[in-house]
Amino acid sequence: MPQSRHPRPRAPLVLGPFTALLLAFVAISSPVRAQEDEEPQVHAEVTIDGALRDEIRGYRGAVRDIVKHALKDGQAYESLADLCRRAPKRLSGSPGSAAAVALAQAMMKSAGFENVRLEPVMVPHWEPGDLARVRVLTPARGITTPLPIVPLGGSVATPADGIEAEVVEVPSIEALRALEPATVRGKIVYFDRPMDPTMITTFQAYGGAVKQRTLGAVEAGKLGAVAVLIRSVTTLKDDEPHTGAMRYDDGVPRIPAAALSYLAADRLSALIARGEPVRLALELDCKWFEDEQSYNVVGEIVGREKADEVLVVGGHLDSWSIGDGAHDDGAGCMQSVEALRILLRLGLKPRRTIRCVLFMNEENGLRGGTAYHLAHREEMAKHVLALEADAGGFTPRGFSTDARPEGKRILEEIARLLVNVDADKVWGGGGGADISPMAADGVPLVGYRPDSHRYFDVHHSRHDVFASVNERELELGAACMASLLYIVADLEATLPRNGR
């Protein structure tokens, strides 16, 4: 997908071929697009102007100061502790999300941000309820205890007395479509699609497995199924189920959907494998409400020279309602706030404006990202770059970007200053879901890329709590983000926009 935006290379390679060795496209946005090709690719060969390269290298001292400050006096970790303690469970429309808006606004003000404000967003309001239970009704030689489940985000409830039906197991939506409708009608469809462990980047494996979660209820509903269960999309083989967004389509019956823990899925599959019909009883009392008023939280460092040129940095303030949204995406939000705070603290006032935007409602609607784009439509031509942190607060690796080769080459040169942190890689790929609407206006998108191995252990589950975050990893990530933002915001020349 990013390739379509890349014009042909124009000049021979000037700097290290190593910087041009790229991993395959890996979207870190959510929902994530899968890409199976993991071989490194040699990117379009582009030059960088010698003076520009020297200008970038002149920021080496600033980067060192930023990194040292983050490691010694960083406040992202303490801020995240506050957020998780005072505003956990920040699902759109929830009291947690309202508390998070107020807390984030207060943080920005106390850190000395300028133009701190709330920008209105109408958000969906869905609640998971108190009851989520699945029992096996043929337990003679099978499972006698309820299997751990959580409703998928947006699911309708079951009738009050639950749904009892036989289960039919399929590995994928494609396999479901290949079944005779009679095989599915009146049944509970169980998608057993684990993440592919051989994918090196877990986001790739997530992309391959998440389709059953998002589309399963629609596809099963079309065939007359009465409910959907999925194997949790996770890398952790334990008994905590993982939720996530799903959708319904108009004209298709809306059937309840829930995720089984990894081990519960193993147990159910083993039971089904015995060959006798397995009947389940499913109860969910999740519920939809009217849309609610909420807000994106915005604050700035106003540029000292080109104040109308804007760099956006942010994450999403909402989370699911299990766990505390520590990694997803409390970490990215607090790192975004911290990036600006570090620059203010070090007196690094850039040429251009850096705007921190904490988006409301990424998880079940993307309303915050959509609202920001709409409200700032006039300003888009002056948006220089958008950076999102929404891949967890893990140890830094680098960045991904959809910037065209000339812009990417500049970002690579900047990332080289982070070689000591071992965060000097720039992959092709997306930036993040919340900033994705800006791509249409040619704004280069960048995603902060921490290590991905532990992310789907905690993602959308009760494991996503503050205790799963490491202080140094989180603070260093903020330093990487602050460094990239500061340099792009301060360079004499404006980063090239993406063409179309």
Place this chain on the structure above:
Amino acid sequence: MPQSRHPRPRAPLVLGPFTALLLAFVAISSPVRAQEDEEPQVHAEVTIDGALRDEIRGYRGAVRDIVKHALKDGQAYESLADLCRRAPKRLSGSPGSAAAVALAQAMMKSAGFENVRLEPVMVPHWEPGDLARVRVLTPARGITTPLPIVPLGGSVATPADGIEAEVVEVPSIEALRALEPATVRGKIVYFDRPMDPTMITTFQAYGGAVKQRTLGAVEAGKLGAVAVLIRSVTTLKDDEPHTGAMRYDDGVPRIPAAALSYLAADRLSALIARGEPVRLALELDCKWFEDEQSYNVVGEIVGREKADEVLVVGGHLDSWSIGDGAHDDGAGCMQSVEALRILLRLGLKPRRTIRCVLFMNEENGLRGGTAYHLAHREEMAKHVLALEADAGGFTPRGFSTDARPEGKRILEEIARLLVNVDADKVWGGGGGADISPMAADGVPLVGYRPDSHRYFDVHHSRHDVFASVNERELELGAACMASLLYIVADLEATLPRNGR
């Protein structure tokens, strides 16, 4: 230190300057040598022969197979679970260490290693005892509960009724030496030396802080102190104390030594800062015994062509007696075994012999490494490379090596095949404590280098348990080690030795 072994560069740069951008020397051996310079350095410029480069690149498919196999069917995680469950607390001379020897031997046999054997090592036998307590005797406005401590490894006990004395706080050994002896005589010396958080590699910060632990008792004993306390050498600000090796010198009184948890150190420092004398009561019942018979555990894949040329890979099987030694160094041991297992499973029989050596007694004596070197003295000229994994089972970053530029250049080219894993960096530096005696014979040493940020959270403490290990991170590390070993063992040309 490694620079002294490096001959002058002989030829201009041929491949990417990025591969030649190196972080400063960072020893990952333990005890670790500090190096404050964190700026990347351009290494000596060396060529690599084009045919050799092509030969190395020919292993791309093998590396891919190794990585996929490790992620899908790797057994390092299960093996480590076994080790931690069946042989935790593997301090030299303990029942745990004996269980670990038997278990490791069985693992090698069942994985199909050749020439599986135990090589004898006489090891020190020290036990931490059951009692480790420090109480503040001036609690009026201070601490009323005991402060969490652990004895340092090798400490003598206090008298049965403990030691009561005033405490004198110093930030370092240098500061202690600057005191009047009268200020120290009869006192408990408390070294308050935290790790420097601004060091990007935690091993650097460890190197700077650990001297007080290893030498504190000797230096304080010379001045007539009666005991030593240190702030735990850790990155985690909690109430778990971290132990580690200390030493005594002949002719200096042997005084007891223990480590306070990070928060206990904070509390003690705050109490001392009030300016009134603080008296402590210290009780330790740790004990020394006679040396015990133990073993290095050894197994091989015999080379198909140059069987007499040997690559060693290993970690140390012993651990401290708190925690289960999951990261230190159960992880490195199980990854070493796994590296050979993967090659066997994939039918990748290399030209040269790969020998897995699990060393006994790194933590408090280095007897295993010393014994191996002595027993294989005759073979040293045929030792092609030694690789140690002793920096935790965290997400892979690359390798460190003391290989001279020609050898390092080859290792860099091999590591480039791990770019997809983002483990393609090769730093200058040490290999590991157990293999360090081989350096004297010109054997190039390599250290497997995982990410370091979380290591000193768990190191030598009750946090170092299996639950702190991530499956994907551990298995991928084994794949990185297997890849490097296999290629060096299989290349037509032998890796250049280090000169002197």
